[in-house]
Amino acid sequence: MIGLGYTLPALLAVVVVVLLELFVLRTGLFRRLAYWISMVIVLGFQIPVDGWLTKLSAPIVIYNEDHTSGIRFPWNIPVEDFLFGFALVTAVLLLWERAKPAAKDQQ
Template structure:
């Protein structure tokens, strides 16, 4: 059961995975684990930013441009890692959707990449100690108006 033995966090993760497996497995559905994982990661990151941390990262033009640039390079790098002719990472066919839109990159990898990069950038922005350098408003106390938060 606890195939991952090292560290309490891994045990918790494995336990959650086991519960998820029991619940969904008993429904006799065709559940693709990587698909579920990828969606869960995206939802977790979105909830973390929009409901908990609220750094305002998504409103930054720099963030959106970064994600577009990274998407471009991700196709190249990920394509190299997952190309079916000589894969460095091989995916279990029954655990992902089977869609490989471009250069054999699984669709789920795009979601994984989005979650990973966004989470990393969130953590980076969170470690900023000075006054909010990312907001374009010149207002020093950060209250730049209506669309801030309810």
């Protein structure tokens, strides 16, 4: 069963951000190589930091397993952390892209 406390909101965050781009903002961000490279860079930092915070041998952050999917990869990182990370970084970049033309008009 999907954990309602963390998994469902993580999945919804991804769906909302993707739909926001595809049907509202339409910045073309998903078609840019620079976006995907930046997501790889984000993962490059997220994996060691999140892995250290959530390692099961000595966790700093403890999740209620009833609220997650139970899928942890790599280094015991709950997969939901990657979903929220994708949604957060993508939402910020989308709003940044959308604001660019307005910022040019004000100069």
